[in-house]
Amino acid sequence: MSKILIAMALESESQGLLETTGIPILYTGVGKINATYALTRRLAEYACAGVPMPHVVNFGSAGSRTLSRGSVVACRRFVQRDMDVTALGFGLGVTPFDDTPSVLEFPVTTQELPLYTCSSGDSFETGTSLSGAADVIDMEAYALAKVCWAFEAPFSCVKFITDGANETASTDWIENVPAAAVHFERLCRAFFGGDACTRA
Secondary structure, three states: OEOEEEEEOOHHHOOOOHHHHOOOEEEOOOOHHHHHHHHHHHHHHHHHHOOOOOEEEEEEEEEOOOOOOOOEEEEEEEEEOOOOOHHHOOOOOOOOOOOOOOOEEOOOOOOOOOEEEEEEOOOOOOOOOOOOOOOEEEOOHHHHHHHHHHHOOOEEEEEEEEEOOOOOHHHHHHHHHHHHHHHHHHHHHHHHOOOOOOEO
């Protein structure tokens, strides 16, 4: 079983390039539920086999109201932008009666990239209210981070900013995803090349 596991929402975000690295890729599907389900099943296989957890690396596209399109950033802090139980007195992003921290933090593993907080939610943002959103906006990272937190698995996250989370986000995303795949393939080889796929 590989020591590195790449987790991505869609095959289109890889464009077939990351497959050439030889590192296993888990395509989770879009959104927090799909991401949670897919990664939980995969990490449970490691647990059942009695081998160490892999280093889970989330490569993915993201929107941002503050960062330029084409930016490549690392995220080490993760929040849920659409968990809102403020009517019952809980803070925005806080899941009621949950022992998991509402802000998940992981050690920095990609020193070469600027660091940001990623806010995840089950919506593709196109200019609506972004209450509670961070600089980097996606749909899966918090869920992946939470699964890794629960399994005590190392987690890294690199995002390519494809759009401005605004009224042109859908067309910008389609246009920029191929460029994201090129960057992900290069970074994968730079950060996790060599013996990255040595069996655990």
